[in-house]
Amino acid sequence: MFDKVLIANRGEIALRIQRACREMGISTVAVHSTADENAMHVRLADEAVCIGPPAATESYLNKHAILSAATITGADAIHPGYGFLSENAEFAAMVEEHGFTFIGPSPQHIREMGDKITAKQVVMEAGIPVVPGSSGAVRTAEEAGKIAAEIGYPVIIKATAGGGGRGMRVANSPDELATELQNASREAKSVFGNPDCYLEKYLGHPRHIEIQVLADNHGNAVHLGERDCSLQRRHQKVLEESPSPALNAEQREEIGQVVATAIKKIGYRSAGTIEFLFEDGKFYFIEMNTRLQVEHPITEMVCGIDIVREMIRVSSGAPLDFAQEDIKFQGHSIECRINAENPETFVPCPGKIGEYHAPGGLGIRVDSALYSGYTVPPHYDSMISKLIVHAATRNECLMRLRRALSEYVIEGLDTTIPLHQKLMAEPVFQNGDYDIHWLEKFVGK
Amino acid sequence: MFDKVLIANRGEIALRIQRACREMGISTVAVHSTADENAMHVRLADEAVCIGPPAATESYLNKHAILSAATITGADAIHPGYGFLSENAEFAAMVEEHGFTFIGPSPQHIREMGDKITAKQVVMEAGIPVVPGSSGAVRTAEEAGKIAAEIGYPVIIKATAGGGGRGMRVANSPDELATELQNASREAKSVFGNPDCYLEKYLGHPRHIEIQVLADNHGNAVHLGERDCSLQRRHQKVLEESPSPALNAEQREEIGQVVATAIKKIGYRSAGTIEFLFEDGKFYFIEMNTRLQVEHPITEMVCGIDIVREMIRVSSGAPLDFAQEDIKFQGHSIECRINAENPETFVPCPGKIGEYHAPGGLGIRVDSALYSGYTVPPHYDSMISKLIVHAATRNECLMRLRRALSEYVIEGLDTTIPLHQKLMAEPVFQNGDYDIHWLEKFVGK
């Protein structure tokens, strides 16, 4: 096992990793920018090294500075957390070249999964369902009609050269298909100078469901169930829950097995997440995240596994000490991401924390690096706390969350706690009856 | 279900009950003395009623004031917490006579278990093992020898009229017995004016192990496993753990079944605890606590059951919604009682809290009514917080506890956090190799 781990991150996730290390008897090195001198992850670490000015590009994204810090402190391994350099294959490779252990997957897997086309190819071959569509450009209405009949209506027509939503059209029937293909092709030609279009199955009201996996260096891989992260605003997850209110036990078991088998086949190691769109009982691959995720705690709550601890263990060469059949899912868990933002306008609100009092009691977990008197710097992400609740059932979980939100005191700046309170009171959320578009409409009201 | 519950207590347990009520959609009434106007349980309650001056006899022990408060607020039920009126049969009866529900056992069970001799009789008849001994005074050395041979050496000779340790002598062999019986009898006569003595099995190095039970009004009763509360100072528990490091699965299963069966036989309802001394693989009844206990959270952590919620449910007439076989024990949990006391002299240290920052993250639960700026009043118990930790194994639990203790900030007064930190570093504790006398010696060092 490692003696000393350098944590190449900040905020709550740096603290999360530090806690795991401390509980394993591993010393920690915090690296930080000048803006984070008083941050909790710096104060609580065994050693701290200032690696640069506030701008992330010169500190938390500065590979050389981080590796120098690892060298001068004599660290054995580096945990990248999420964001920053966590999915940077070059960094992972540099870490290993310098003789440190990268606590995460191999550079090769990070690279493969970082490229959308390669990723889709690799997972498809490993048996993971992807969005069906034409394999390339569709030339004629007949060809399009044949493919559409195969994958089922509605279909979406996208310009091969397109992007940003331009030149995209939805067809609900064979009649519409011919017309829309013509329109899309015409628009594609005028906008992108290339009339080529391709077809994909159109998902009108999908949920975002992702499967957490863990794998070691010895060919063992397990899944830890799913998380429903459909509540998003501008592609940022706001609240996540596990299990998903939309899955039944059979679907859960089936997709979990498919994913675990694929992960084993790919030869992946460490923690990772396969993200899907889910609609009408079917899963469609979006991407794989080759790192620890913000919302990992809800999985820890329902399956009783410390994911960060396991990441550290497997990267030190230890085998997973549980098999798929040892993993039991118990109860329900929800995470509220609390941001330093105006809860209506979502304008970020950095500043100094006045009173700070976290909720306590049964079933409450708070992952946060806040403390009374701390100043939230304006340079980084606005997420300042994760309130995670666990209870026997989804309904009890909602009641407990409501109670915890009402106890949470964060004075001195605006937070999104009121948004979460509004969500708790909303029947659509209470019924678990939302898709990835719902929250955007809800907050727009 | 109740609409409104009055909580006849203060401090962390009042808050604990309030949280359970809130999570069940039940309104709460806090009652408080003038010393507790700014207490958390008062601030967070739906309604608050001042019932008297600081002295507990005139406020938290004032039955009439509490019942008046229940009347004027229109409460449906009263939860007594622990301490104060929680084991007062007269109060429980008054609550019911006034048409409120008492969230606890029947007055009759409280009364029976409140009397040591009756309690021993009742549980013995229900099949619970008690300390073996003579059924009354022992007249002759022959009679004593016969009984001692039956129950096994060492035995303790106690004056029938005795108390406070006077006139108690231990005999390790038949030879010693004759001599010590004479000595004890002589001393008993001179001290108490009555030479009668009786015999009991002597336990030299017992552990304190207790079994948590839950029963409803419909004849269902379950046990929730054991807690090891051997770490005591002046008969005050300091740290509790579940499961006990001293029990194996078979012993656990066996004593649990014995207790659950007895509870059913007695016709007990609500939560309760049977306390035992445990030595050389055998259990000996001490007493039954007919109330919620301070250390109930560790049981909640290992079996995933909200005991306060269940107490409220069953007292409203609902049946337990799980059977014995549904209860699974997972991992290990430890509670540290944190007192406002000097950690070496144990002198109470009430006063104003400066900075307050509770530990967070995976597996941490804090049950406390403290907040920054709160003044701990000098009138009541010095326990100000319970730090409860849960982890997969006992060793991980100790590591996590160590981490959590190092994160806990309570400024402005002395606390027993350093005592717990000292305990964590102590091999005897780490090995789980302690009896009820050990801590007293440890802190005396």
Add this chain to the structure above:
Amino acid sequence: MSKSDIDNDMVRQLAELLDETGLTEIEFGKGDWHIRIAKSGTVVQAQAPVAAPPAAPVAVVAPEVAAVNPGTIKSPMVGVAYLTPEPDTPNFVAVGDSVTEGQTIMLIEAMKVFNPIHAPKAGKVIQIIAENGSPVEFGEPLMIIE
């Protein structure tokens, strides 16, 4: 510590010192007690903000009025206040009445028992704060007699 432990002379002494020296605050502690006096004006703050948990408690009844008036009679118990001896009879006392020491001025019902509240000294009824038939908490102001 009861109110009578506060040494008025000491407060006066400290207040004089405060004025004399132009200070805005003096704090003094010894053994198990301390005192702090302050005089605001331009004082921004000399205090950490109170760590108020958010939800304000809804006191059943909580008039703050007259709590400091020395003639205020406070409720010795939780219960329901009655200003009349029987339903449909006049109040025990009315504002402006003179009362004698020991005279019953209202009843407080607790546990089905009607407890008479007596005037602690002779005087004149300045204000009746409790309402007939309303619940009162321990220590809640009932009436002012001066």
Add this chain to the structure above:
Amino acid sequence: MSKSDIDNDMVRQLAELLDETGLTEIEFGKGDWHIRIAKSGTVVQAQAPVAAPPAAPVAVVAPEVAAVNPGTIKSPMVGVAYLTPEPDTPNFVAVGDSVTEGQTIMLIEAMKVFNPIHAPKAGKVIQIIAENGSPVEFGEPLMIIE
């Protein structure tokens, strides 16, 4: 307790000290008692203690000295400081030396690369803070040139 426990002269003395020194607050404690005096106006607060999580971080190297001196040269990167061009050669510069703008005054090794640190302006070496072969953090003072 009695009022004679409060030492008027001490309060006056502290008040004078406060005025004389331009302080806004003095707090003093000894044995089982303490005193604190304050004067507002410019006083912002008798401040709440910083919510320091308990464990003080062990900075790898953290001399606070000279951090504010305008002639202080701070490390532009994390690495290891070398005061000599090669092992067993004399230092680039010594205290008392005059340096020209752009002159190499030390090296910082980061990622196997030796980065020369240049004097930002001409001047005299007042103090060499970094030690040969020691790790330095970003922003850590290396040398003072005036």
